[in-house]
């Protein structure tokens with residue numbers, strides 16, 4: 001791939017021409033790339049090719065802290081939005097979700113390679129104020145939104161220490177803001193202390209960005225088929241208990257929670273890698289990886305609680321660069337990063353409830369596969385007008401035949417019939 005050298009220095013047209021030279025793309029494929037070109041996106045990332053479209057839908061019924069939200073979700077997986085709306089509806093019947101986001105304080109680390117850990121600690125003790133002054137000078141406008149809260153010193157091992165800066169980043173995710181401060185502090189340490197700084201970067205650990213959301217589901221909202229609401233509630237609580245003690249189940253339990261949270265994080269132009277990293281490192285913070293939610297049966301119904309860090313912002317980064325992200329803030333109608341975190345935790349709780357209810361009653365496939373059949377039809381080459389026909393034909397087949405091979409056969413048959421009819 002010698003030809004690709006300097007790809008990033010070429011114009012868009014030259015990049016596309018070179019790509020088609022080295023990769024066998026046909027005219028239709030090149031046209032797809034061109035159709036989704038967006039000049040703004042070209043300024044957002046490097047070696048820009050095109051915009052990759054993901055479907056967006058709206059989850060309904062979500063009530064958090066007394067307010068009902070319409071929640072834009074960007075996700076490629078069928079049944080996620082239906083499940084979020086379903087879980088939110090059950091929680092709404094219990095009065096809605098109550099959520100409290102702790103703070104927007106982000107932690108940053110300057111990791112120092114120390115010849116003498118105790119000497120660095122001494123220097124730190126005498127320079128705490130000076131360090132905070134340097135950090136502030138690197139981004140003085142931070143005081144408009146939040147500010148520097150504290151600086152701490154931690155010993156990592158006998159030759160590494162971490163100087164930790166805690167900054168309230170206001171309504172932004174705050175990574176760039178904090179990183180600029182940390183690099184200024186790193187320069188100060190190298191100049192004044194004469195120790196080598198290994199790196200300076202924010203921590204995605206998110207322990208100051210924890211949100212707790214709780215909700216109550218009346219038994220009547222849980223009844224399913226032959227099972228009473230009390231029985232379903234007991235099964236959901238038991239399922240959550242298993243996730244709390246068994247990491248293999250916890251991984252799937254938490255994936256279900258993140259189905260919803262990630263979809264909103266993507267829809268609002270936030271950094272979903274940061275949110276994922278914070279969630280899973282929090283789930284494993286005590287050594288054993290655990291479920292992020294708990295459910296317990298009370299006299300009044302099923303009570304749910306989710307607790308996880310959700311470090312997101314409503315300004316900065318790509319939040320107001322991507323066109324649809326800007327529209328999504330209008331749909332969501334949120335006014336602060338803390339409100340956003342509360343809504344996201346609510347989505348996670350609702351998503352988890354719907355998945356657990358399906359799992360302990362009908363099984364996930366009944367609801368999920370009904371919606372998944374549409375993807376199967378599309379994968380088999382059905383056009384949007386053929387999807388309904390293919391799905392209803394698939395539904396008439398026995399469960400074990402509702403697969404891609406049969407979808408292909410049905411699509412081929414439809415195409416044949418259409419050709420014959422012409």
Ligand SMILES: CC(C)(COP(=O)([O-])OP(=O)([O-])OC[C@H]1O[C@@H](n2cnc3c(N)ncnc32)[C@H](O)[C@@H]1OP(=O)([O-])[O-])[C@@H](O)C(=O)NCCC(=O)NCCSC(=O)C[C@@](C)(O)CC(=O)[O-]
Nearest residue numbers: 079080082083085086089252253256354355358364367368
């Ligand atoms: C699929 C449902 C919702 C059916 O649920 P249902 O109870 O059969 O459906 P319903 O027709 O009685 O509808 C109940 C409500 O669900 C919503 N709803 C229902 N259908 C739709 C739809 N088509 N489009 C939009 N919303 C829909 C809607 O809010 C509706 O209320 P309504 O508005 O009618 O008064 C249910 O079975 C469910 O919630 N399943 C869970 C599905 C799920 O979690 N999918 C994620 C993919 S699986 C996974 O990745 C996670 C997992 C499961 O592994 C996590 C874990 O293991 O913990």
Ligand SMILES: NC(=O)C1=CN([C@@H]2O[C@H](COP(=O)(O)OP(=O)(O)OC[C@H]3O[C@@H](n4cnc5c(N)ncnc54)[C@H](OP(=O)(O)O)[C@@H]3O)[C@@H](O)[C@H]2O)C=CC1
Nearest residue numbers: 141145169170171172173174175176177271274315316317
């Ligand atoms: N490990 C990680 O997670 C890393 C993530 N990133 C990336 O960093 C980006 C996010 O960084 P972030 O610093 O949030 O974004 P920006 O660099 O866009 O900075 C946010 C800016 O928004 C302005 N602002 C306006 N109103 C407010 C308000 N109410 N509260 C706070 N700030 C406000 C501030 O500008 P002003 O001060 O000028 O007024 C602030 O500097 C994301 O793209 C992320 O992917 C980058 C590095 C590492």
